[in-house]
Structure formats: C-alpha cells, structure tokens
Amino acid sequence: xxxxxxxxxxxxxxxxxxxxxxxxxxxxxxxxxxxxxxxxxxxxxxxxxxxxxxxxxxxxxxxxxxxxxxxxxxxxxxxxxxxxxxxxxxxxxxxxxxxxxxxxxxxxxxxxxxxxxxxxxxxxxxxxxxxxxxxxxxxxxxxxxxxxxxxxxxxxxxxxxxxxxxxxxxxxxxxxxxxxxxxxxxxxxxxxxxxxxxxxxxxxxxxxxxxxxxxxxxxxxxxxxxxxxxxxxxxxxxxxxxxxxxxxxxxxxxxxxxxxxxxxxxxxxxxxxxxxxxxxxxxxxxxxxxxxxxxxxxxxxxxxxxxxxxxxxxxxxxxxxxxxxxxxxxxxxxxxxxxxxxxxxxxxxxxxxxxxxxxxxxxxxxxxxxxxxxxxxxxxxxxxxxxxxxxxxxxxxxxxxxx
Amino acid sequence: xxxxxxxxxxxxxxxxxxxxxxxxxxxxxxxxxxxxxxxxxxxxxxxxxxxxxxxxxxxxxxxxxxxxxxxxxxxxxxxxxxxxxxxxxxxxxxxxxxxxxxxxxxxxxxxxxxxxxxxxxxxxxxxxxxxxxxxxxxxxxxxxxxxxxxxxxxxxxxxxxxxxxxxxxxxxxxxxxxxxxxxxxxxxxxxxxxxxxxxxxxxxxxxxxxxxxxxxxxxxxxxxxx
Numbered sequence: 001x002x003x004x005x006x007x008x009x010x011x012x013x014x015x016x017x018x019x020x021x022x023x024x025x026x027x028x029x030x031x032x033x034x035x036x037x038x039x040x041x042x043x044x045x046x047x048x049x050x051x052x053x054x055x056x057x058x059x060x061x062x063x064x065x066x067x068x069x070x071x072x073x074x075x076x077x078x079x080x081x082x083x084x085x086x087x088x089x090x091x092x093x094x095x096x097x098x099x100x101x102x103x104x105x106x107x108x109x110x111x112x113x114x115x116x117x118x119x120x121x122x123x124x125x126x127x128x129x130x131x132x133x134x135x136x137x138x139x140x141x142x143x144x145x146x147x148x149x150x151x152x153x154x155x156x157x158x159x160x161x162x163x164x165x166x167x168x169x170x171x172x173x174x175x176x177x178x179x180x181x182x183x184x185x186x187x188x189x190x191x192x193x194x195x196x197x198x199x200x201x202x203x204x205x206x207x208x209x210x211x212x213x214x215x216x217x218x219x220x221x222x223x224x225x226x227x228x229x230x231x232x233x234x235x236x237x238x239x240x241x242x243x244x245x246x247x248x249x250x251x252x253x254x255x256x257x258x259x260x261x262x263x264x265x266x267x268x269x270x271x272x273x274x275x276x277x278x279x280x281x282x283x284x285x286x287x288x289x290x291x292x293x294x295x296x297x298x299x300x301x302x303x304x305x306x307x308x309x310x311x312x313x314x315x316x317x318x319x320x321x322x323x324x325x326x327x328x329x330x331x332x333x334x335x336x337x338x339x340x341x342x343x344x345x346x347x348x349x350x351x352x353x354x355x356x357x358x359x360x361x362x363x364x365x366x367x368x369x370x371x372x373x374x375x376x377x378x379x380x381x382x383x384x385x386x387x388x389x390x391x392x393x394x395x396x397x398x399x400x401x402x403x
Numbered sequence: 404x405x406x407x408x409x410x411x412x413x414x415x416x417x418x419x420x421x422x423x424x425x426x427x428x429x430x431x432x433x434x435x436x437x438x439x440x441x442x443x444x445x446x447x448x449x450x451x452x453x454x455x456x457x458x459x460x461x462x463x464x465x466x467x468x469x470x471x472x473x474x475x476x477x478x479x480x481x482x483x484x485x486x487x488x489x490x491x492x493x494x495x496x497x498x499x500x501x502x503x504x505x506x507x508x509x510x511x512x513x514x515x516x517x518x519x520x521x522x523x524x525x526x527x528x529x530x531x532x533x534x535x536x537x538x539x540x541x542x543x544x545x546x547x548x549x550x551x552x553x554x555x556x557x558x559x560x561x562x563x564x565x566x567x568x569x570x571x572x573x574x575x576x577x578x579x580x581x582x583x584x585x586x587x588x589x590x591x592x593x594x595x596x597x598x599x600x601x602x603x604x605x606x607x608x609x610x611x612x613x614x615x616x617x618x619x620x621x622x623x624x625x626x627x628x629x
Contacts, residue, residue: 045453049455050452051492051520052455052480053492053516055496067420067421067445067447067628068417068447069628070417070594070627070629071417071418071447075417095487096487097484097487123417269538292486
C-alpha cells in the first residue's frame with residue numbers, strides 16, 4: 001500500500017478539479033404530483049458524437065463512452081442553467097445519436113418558448129414536449145373467467161391455424177403496462193420483462209396483462225385461453241402505468257422511447273403498441289428506425305383523433321381498429337375487439353373490449369405469418385371488403401378457408 | 404496537445420476528460436509499464452461536424468516507488484454516422500512511450516487508421532511507417548465487440564493482428580505476424596467505471612526487469628469520467 005501512496009496522491013491531485021465539477025446537483029427523480037409535474041416537462045436531445053477510435057480504450061475499460069456521457073450531462077446542465085429550467089433525468093438513445101434529457105419548465109414560463117429557445121442551442125438536435133398517451137381500459141368486472149368462446153376461434157379458425165404455426169421463434173415486444181409474468185397462462189411465455197417507468201414497480205397491471213394473454217397465452221395447457229401466437233417469445237416492456245386505481249393507463253413519451261429502443265436493439269420481430277395519442281418526434285424517429293429494420297409495428301387506430309392518432313398514422317405502421325367499427329376507413333384493419341377472454345393480473349381470466357385488444361390479435365397474427373415466412377407482414381396482410389382481417393389468407397397465403 | 408478548428412460555436416464542442424488507474428499498461432499484447440501500475444489522465448474534444456481529438460498522458464509507478472512519466476497518446480480524426488447502425492472513422496494517432504525503468508527501451512510510432520463501427524462491433528486497420536523504429540512499416544487490424552448483458556455492465560472482446568510490411572535490412576528479420584486478444588468486463592457506478600480484463604498475445608514471451616514474462620495477464624483498474 002505504501003508503494004501506491006505516491007500514485008494515489010497524484011490521482012487525487014489530478015481528480016480534484018473534476019470532483020469539484022461533479023458536485024453540481026445530481027439528477028433528481030421526479031416526486032409528487034407527477035401528472036401536473038409531467039405536463040411541464042420537456043425533452044432535450046443533445047447530439048451524441050459518433051463512436052470513434054480512442055487509443056488503448058479497450059484495455060482501460062470503456063472510459064471514452066463514460067467521459068463523453070459526462071460531457072453531455074455537463075452540456076445539458078449548462079442549457080438548463082441558461083434557460084432557468086431544471087434538469088431531471090437523462091437517457092442515451094444511441095439509435096438516434098442523441099442523449100435524451102428530461103427538463104422541467106417552471107410555472108410562469110412558456111413551455112413552447114423554452115422549447116423554441118432550447119432547440120437553437122448549439123449541440124441540441126431538437127427539443128419537444130413530453131407527450132402522454134392514455135389507454136382506455138374496459139375490463140368487464142365479474143364476467144365469467146372461464147368464458148370458453150374466443151372470437152378468433154371461429155372467425156380466424158385459430159385452432160386450425162395453430163396446427164401449422166404458433167409463432168415459434170418470433171419475438172413480440174409488448175410496449176404496455178406491467179404484464180403479470182407469473183400468471184399461470186403466461187408463465188414461461190415471457191422471455192424478457194423490463195420496466196422503463198420511473199416510479200414504483202408493479203407485479204402486474206391490467207392492460208399489459210390483457211394484451212399479453214391475447215397475444216401469447218399458453219395453448220393446450222388445460223386452463224384459460226389460447227393466445228393467438230403461443231409459440232412466440234414475449235418481451236414485456238413496461239412503459240405505461242395504471243392510475244386512478246386502474247381506471248386509466250398512462251404512458252409517457254420518454255418511457256415509450258426507452259422501451260422502443262430496447263425492442264429495436266434486442267431484435268424484436270413485432271412491436272405491439274395498443275395506444276394512441278398526439279404525434280411525437282422522438283417516437284416517430286424511433287419508429288422509422290424500427291420500420292427500416294423490417295420490424296412489424298402494429299398500433300391502435302383511434303377514430304376520434306386526426307388520421308387515427310399516433311403512432312397508427314405513421315407510414316408503415318399497421319393501423320388496427322375494433323372490427324365492430326361501423327365504417328372502417330381505407331387502410332385500417334379490423335380485428336375482433338369485443339368480449340375477448342384474456343388473462344387478468346393475479347392469476348384469473350376475464351372479458352375485455354376495445355381497439356387495444358384488436359391490435360394485440362393482429363400482433364399475434366403477425367407472429368404466425370412471420371414463422372410461416374410471410375414477410376413483410378404489411379404486404380401479406382389480407383382484409384375483406386369490410387376491412388376485417390382474413391387470418392387464414394394472411395398466414396397461409398390462400399384465399400381458401402383454413403385446412 | 405492537439406486542437407481542432409471548426410465553425411461550430413464553442414458550446415457545441417463536447418470536452419470530456421477521465422482519470423484512470425490500471426494495474427498494468429498493456430498495448431497489443433505487451434506490457435509497456437513492465438507489469439507495473441499506471442495512472443492516466445485523458446482529455447477528448449468532439450465537434451458536431453464529426454471531427455475529434457483525444458490526448459492522454461500516463462505515469463508509471465516503477466519498482467522502488469519510482470514515479471516516472473511513461474508516455475502519451477494522441478489522435479485526431481473524423482467520424483461520420485451512416486444510417487442508424489454504421490459509423491465510418493478515419494484519423495491519425497501518435498504514441499510515445501518512455502522506458503518504464505532505467506535501461507529499458509523507449510518506443511514511439513505514428514499510425515493512420517480507418518475503421519467502421521456497426522452497432523456493438525468495430526473493425527479497424529492501422530498502418531504505421533515507423534512502428535517502434537524508423538522505416539519499419541506495419542499494418543495492424545483489430546476487431547472489437549461490446550455488449551451490455553445488464554444495465555451498467557459491459558462485456559468486451561478484442562482480437563488483433565500485426566504484420567510487418569517492410570523492414571530495413573539493417574534491422575534484420577522482424578518476425579512473424581503478431582496477434583493479441585482481450586476479454587474484459589466493466590461495471591459503471593455513476594461517473595466511475597471499474598473494469599478487469601484478461602489479455603494475451605503471441606508469439607513468444609516478453610522480457611522486462613531481467614526475466615521473461617507470460618504475455619497473458621489479468622489486469623484491473625478504475626476510471627472516473629468528467
């Protein structure tokens with residue numbers, strides 16, 4: 001130890017200014033009154049330099065990325081100081097070549113004006129509002145958990161389809177609220193379980209668990225339901241959280257972005273987005289990357305939003321609506337969305353309604369088509385004149401009924 | 404130290420720094436610190452245009468608590484993203500290393516390099532006209548990969564090979580192709596990273612402090628980024 005003393009002394013001397021610099025306020029996680037707080041949050045994208053050679057970096061660990069990230073944090077702190085806003089959090093988005101920083105605009109300041117000014121800062125790629133997405137949850141409480149009839153059983157001839165394919169080897173990213181991965185009909189089906197929500201964890205939330213069951217519940221296990229693609233590997237990516245005792249499910253754009261990036265980086269084949277809301281630049285760019293990589297993205301079409309809402313309106317994303325919709329717009333696909341039996345958090349089953357679940361059925365169908373080699377899914381997806389998806393023709397490539 | 408000129412405002416440049424300690428300073432399968440611990444101060448400058456420069460200086464704690472300046476490394480180049488996965492990178496690097504203890508050799512060389520990065524994998528080629536001695540031309544190729552198995556953890560792998568393109572007759576024969584490899588693990592703890600690596604190379608052993616030593620070594624260290 002005595003021999004190392006001069007070395008340590010030198011290091012402390014060298015590190016002193018750095019330690020002083022690092023004493024700036026750390027990122028604070030957001031606390032109370034989250035919804036009001038979130039409405040004043042903005043995202044600031046600081047450009048990330050391209051990865052490049054650094055002499056001997058491998059032998060000395062990964063200092064280049066580490067130091068470079070600290071430099072961008074310093075840059076973000078400077079931006080926050082100059083504009084009188086508070087730096088809250090940061091998250092690297094290497095897919096887009098930016099570090100995404102969350103900043104809060106204090107009361108009394110115009111959010112749009114701050115966004116405009118911050119966007120002109122050198123080193124900033126763009127800035128935007130933090131967007132929130134709401135998922136309506138319409139579980140029918142008290143319904144028969146053993147309700148035996150799944151609409152897809154008759155309409156899509158699911159059993160016959162699953163004799164040919166089950167989605168084996170296909171990875172489906174469910175970007176939603178927390179999936180109850182211990183549910184007996186889902187146990188073993190979820191290959192990845194990640195939480196991107198800043199806040200308390202949850203063992204299982206309704207919407208995510210419903211969607212997961214419809215897509216990938218075990219088939220032929222003697223209990224519950226059969227998912228559309230029981231052979232698929234589910235990636236349960238929590239980007240939404242239940243509020244108001246589960247009456248509503250909210251998703252923040254940053255958590256969605258984190259989950260999307262994870263799905264892309266981990267080679268998901270299908271991304272299920274049972275949500276809709278206003279357009280978001282960060283999410284749009286990530287969806288562009290996903291579509292460039294030939295990942296199938298299925299999203300909810302909301303007839304009450306312009307162009308069906310985001311992300312369904314993004315070119316290349318497959319917009320899906322409840323087939324009970326009276327008039328199905330051109331280019332929108334209809335799937336069963338009423339009285340669907342599915343998994344509930346805590347181990348039971350129940351009935352659900354809504355476009356969210358129609359989306360989930362089509363995501364499962366995408367996995368079946370993928371296993372069959374019917375790619376790209378968007379080009380193989382067949383719909384009837386009334387907009388309803390024709391499952392057998394989509395998966396088996398035949399207009400005839402299932403064998 | 405290197406400087407970069409650019410049209411971008413100063414605030415857009417990203418100036419980064421790091422201090423690190425390592426149990427041994429190894430480069431391409433050889434210990435340049437004769438197996439002794441080192442401390443390195445590094446600085447880097449990245450411009451929005453893709454131009455960059457890095458510099459580092461290293462001291463070694465030689466036997467007998469003899470703290471000596473070991474050397475410096477500097478590089479400058481241009482990196483550009485091509486799509487969301489690919490990056491191309493070209494540049495120049497200079498390495499200068501003094502003897503780690505009295506009587507040992509000192510080394511220096513300059514290289515031009517070009518490489519591509521595709522997601523977690525990178526491949527580079529380096530050409531030097533003066534590798535350790537003047538007029539010795541070499542080419543060195545390396546492939547590296549880096550994956551993050553869990554948040555804040557990183558596994559790295561490196562494989563490299565050096566070949567002599569031209570050696571003046573006065574230096575005699577410079578030998579066969581030399582290779583080196585490394586497997587590393589790193590853990591980030593805020594602005595600090597701790598890491599360890601098992602590395603080696605061939606052919607042959609390395610001579611320092613009066614005896615030969617294995618080229619395979621387990622090293623450990625820590626870095627503080629700012």
